[in-house]
Every structure is written in structure tokens, then in C-alpha cells.
Amino acid sequence: MSEKTTYTLPIGPIHPALKEPVAFEFEIEGEKIVGVDLKVGHVHRAIEWIGTQRNPIQIIYLAERICGICNICHPLAFSRAVENIANIEVPERAEYIRTIMAELERIHSHILWAGVAAHEIGFDTVLHLSWAVREKVLDLIEYLTGNRITKAVFTIGGVRRDITKDQYPTINKALNYYKENLGVLVNTFLDDKTIQMRSKNCGILTEEDALKLCAVGPTTRASGIKKDVRVDQAYCAYGDLDIKVMTPDIVTGEVNGDVYDRIVVRLLEVEQSVDLIEQCLDKLPSGDLVAEPKIPKLLATLKKTEGEGIGRAEAPRGEVIHYVKLDGKNEAPYTWKVRAPTYNNLLAWIPMLMGEQIADIPIVAASTDPCMSCTNRVTVIRNNKKEILDNEELHRLSIEKTRRFAR
Amino acid sequence: MKNLSSEEIVQYFNDKFKEKIKDARIEKRSAGSKKKEFFNIWFKIDKSIFKEAINHLCEIQFPHFAVISGNDIGENIELVYHFSVYYGVRLKEISINISVEVPKSNLKIESICDIIPGALISEREIQEMLGVTVEGIPDNRRIFLIGNIPEGVYPWRKDEKGPQKLVRDMYE
Secondary structure, three states, X not given: OOOOOOEEEEEOOOOOOOOOOEEEEEEEEOOEEEEEXXXXXXXXXXXXXXXXXXXXXXXXXXXXXXXXXXXOHHHHHHHHHHHHHXXXXXXXXXXXXXXXXXXXXXXXHHHHHHHHHHHHOOOHHHHHHHHHHHHXXXXXXXXXXXXXXXOOOEEOOEEOOOOOHHHHHXXXXXXXXXXXXXXXXXXXXXXXXXXXXXXXXXXXXXXXHHHHOOOOHHHHHOOOOOOOHHHHOOOXXXXXXXXXXXXXXXXXXXXXXXXXXXHHHHHHHHHHHXXXXXXXXXXXXXXXXXXXXOHHHHHHHHHHOEEEEEEEEEEOOEEEEEEEEEEOOOOOOOXXXXXXXXXXXXXXXXXXXXXXXXXXXXXXXXXXXXXXOOOOEEEEEEOOEEEEEEHHHHHHHHHHHHHHHHO | OOOOOHHHHHHHHHHHHHHHEEEEEEEEEEEXXXXXXXXXXXXXXXXXXXXXXXXXXXXXXXXXXXXXXXXXXXXXXXXXEEEEEOOOOOOOOEEEEEEEEEEHHHOEEEOOOOOOHHHHHHHHHHHHHHOOEEEOOOOOOOOOOOOOOOOXXXXXXXXXXXXXXXXXXXXX
């Protein structure tokens, strides 16, 4: 009986597209993955510690820089935590504008992800198509907030930018663009034979694993677990809106928990976001934008406030939770803990990747939306000789697999 | 078990653990035009019943575990376990925040990974960030602090084991 030898394949850690770079160490038997280990923390920037040296208003802008893509959900969760402690009632109009901003973020993030996913399997025309479609929402965000990425619309107790009636035509034009063009994107992803072959029955996360590993966001919803903070809890304006949890069976009639299902969920959520924004614009109440417009007064109140609170929000990738403790003596919070969605999805990678092939690593890892294009340098130790596989090489392997299917 | 309201959840824990549950409070908040409500439950438990309390919580429903936060409060370290139950039902989710104090003289807490495997990353994090030993943790390695942070420096601590000196000497 011949003894099977395995070798180790380290992948990662750094790529600019990642908000949390990850180093994988795979144990490989031939082409098959038999062991997965991951290391994180390469860009631990001690943001929580920095936050405890700053006042809550300053932290909003710091929180916005935790992640380039979901820069709405962090200030939102932080503001909600502080508002919970200090019993600040956010004006209704501000709640609606917050919701609109959060949904705009979801549209751009999910379409960005769709492009990355297409790229990972070597379908670059779809990457360009997706990102061309995404451009419209960035233009809209810029029109509404002045910035494409860091939007700086949040403040404690409300928002800093209004949405006025004369902006409606531009917003509606952009939303109509999505209604007309999303169909093309959805069909491309869901009906294309090659994408189906690469994504169906690949990177499966069972319902049981998703539950036990406490996965969040589209990753857990694609496995059939109905968990979405927007549906579960009345925060911002979500309690007033008509919204339901998106699971893949809505389109396909079944839940497999594979990469395909995760694509389905995200695309459904883009359509849902367009609908939610329209609902918000319809119902947008009049009134103030912020509970306490005088920032020094607000900070003085917060300085005297003692207590702890949590703020949760549904980011494009899943639940975000911030814990804040104010000690009633200092302006800066005593403790600030940030939990981003990828944190809870890390462990879900392990069952997803087990048993898959090397060429599936990019798409499976990317399917939780951490942007696993971090495969910038890979060392393969084979027969005690080191071979360096770089990003292009690994990407080439993935493309080759797609071509094999396409033939 | 039928769905409990937030008051009933607090009662459910009080009935079982009596005086070992302290400072229970229910935060009621509302949002939007329709002022739909949501609830956050907070309570402190004695360290001796910690594991039992988590098991007790799992009997309500397998909870969603969010994260563990840590506060250095002088003599003790306070760990706050954030859970939620009844997710998936429209507007019915309840956050349950369970805090437990661990004395600095005996910084140990039991692992809950055997009940909720998803807690592993967070348990590894409190080990390295606060110097708490998690007993029975399946993976003992550091997670976020790799590289040049020395052993024995715990970034979330406010005492002499905190990162102050490390930060001060950073540019030397």
C-alpha cells in the first residue's frame, strides 16, 4: 500500500482589495484540499484602541475607515450604540436617509462582488459588465453625499446630508437604470452554463455548519438560515418597510448552500435594495435631520453619560455589531469593540474549502465576499523543492478549469 | 419551547439561577415612523454558573453568537458575550448580552466552543487581548496579534499589562 503524501500550500496574506487580509495554509493531496488553516490579523490596525483616545464624533470618521467598501455600516452601528446608551431619539427623516444610504452601499458592494466573482473564474467580460453597471450607483452616491466612497453622512443622533425633492429625478433615473439593466446581469450569472458548472455544488456550507459557526449575511442566507438584521430588528426605517429575507430557494426552489446560491442571494438583494430605496423615497417623512445639531453640547452630554450599549446593522456582508462603554468621566469611550461580518464568516471557510480543488480556492474563498483576490503569492512545497505560484499563475489555473468546462 | 418575550427570558434565567443573576435590565427601543420596538437584554452572571447559563440559553433556541467584548474594570475583567435569539422572524429578534466578571488573580473562563463552535475566533481574541485563559479552547494560538507584539502585553488592558508602554516606545 502506497502512503499518500500531502503538501502544504500557503496562500495570502496581502492584497489591496481585502479589508481583512487572510493567509491560508492548505494541506493538499494531489489536487484536493484535505486541510485548511487560516491566519488573520496582518493589518490589525488597533482601530479600537485608537478609538478609545478620541471622542465619539471623531470615532465616526475613524469607523468609516475600518472598511473601504462598507463604510456606512460601521458609523451606523457605532452611532446606534452611542444613541442606545444616551437615549438619543433619532428623527424619523434621518432614519429614512440612513436606510437609503445603507441600501445604496449594498447595491454597490454586491455588484462589486459579482464582478470579482466573475473575474475569479476567468470571466472578465462579466467583470467589466458588472463594474460598468456599478458605476451608476457610485455616481448617485457622489451626487447625494459629495463622495463616492467615504460618504461622511452619519453623525450621532442623525445624518449630515438631506435628500431634497429636487434630487428625486436624478435618483429615480439611477434606480430606473438598475431596474432595466439588472436583468441582463442576473441572466448572465444565473443562466450561463459555465458559471453554473463552476459554482454549483462547489464550496458547500451546510445549514447546520452555518448555524453552528454563526455565519452571517449572504453566506448564511445562501445556506438557508433566515438571518438578516434588517428583517429581524426594527432599526432605521426597516421596521416600516416591506422586506423579507432573501434565500436562494426564491429563485431556484432549493437550498444547496453552494457558491451559486451565494450569487443568487446577492443578486436578489440588489433588486431588493432598489425596491427598498423606492419605498423610503415614497414614505420619506419631513422633519429634522439630527437630534442635537450643536456638537459641543452633544459631546458634553455624552461625556456625562455612563453606560454600555450595542449597535447592530446589516452590512452587505452580514451583521455588524459595535459595543461601546462610556464611563461618564471621559469624552473618549472606555471600551469600543467592533465586530465586522467577515470575522464570523472566517470559520465557515473551512467546511467550504474542504474537499475542493486548488483551482476552486479563488471562487470559494471569494464567495463569502472577503475579496479573496489576495492570492498574490503562493509557495508550493513539492518534493522538498519550493515553487512559487504567483497570483497570475493561480488565476491561470482557475481560468483553465473554466475553459475545460466550456469546451 | 414557545417563543418567550424579553421579560419572560429574564424570568427564565432568574427562575433557574436565582441570586446568581444580577443587574438584569431590558432596553426597549423603537425606530422609524411606525415606532416598531426591539429589545436588548443585559444581565450579569456569576462565574460559577457560566457554562450552565450558556447551556440554559441554548435551550431557548440555538443562539446566534456575535462576539465577546472585554472591559478591564480594575480588579476584575468583565467579559460581555453578545447573543441573539429568534432571528428569522420578522422584528422578533432579541439581543441577549451576558456579562461575567473574572478576577485578575485567577483569569480563567471556560470555553463555549463545545456548545457553539463559532465562538472560537472570539475566544482566541480575548486570550491574546486580555490575557484571559480560556479553558478547553480547541485552538490555543494567537489570532490577530502576530509578529512583533510581545507576549504578556494585552492591548485591551488598562493596567500595567496594557499597551501604553508599547505605544509610547513605538518610534524609538
